[in-house]
Amino acid sequence: MCLAKRIKLYLVENDMTQKWLANKIGMDNDKLCMTLNGNRKMSAEEFAKIIVALQVPAETFIKTD
Numbered sequence: 001m002c003l004a005k006r007i008k009l010y011l012v013e014n015d016m017t018q019k020w021l022a023n024k025i026g027m028d029n030d031k032l033c034m035t036l037n038g039n040r041k042m043s044a045e046e047f048a049k050i051i052v053a054l055q056v057p058a059e060t061f062i063k064t065d
């Protein structure tokens with residue numbers, strides 16, 4: 001599973017909306033939607049903002065296997 005899909009799944013499992021996350025990180029909701037659906041690459045800066053907003057370590061979404 002790719003990074004974006006892991007983030008999207010985390011949001012669903014924790015009853016968080018993409019709109020809430022987009023507002024929290026200062027990103028347009030449509031842009032975040034495209035990113036989490038795999039239609040746009042996520043920058044390192046965007047990933048950093050996401051993990052800060054969600055208050056989780058990067059390892060939560062990074063596959064280490």
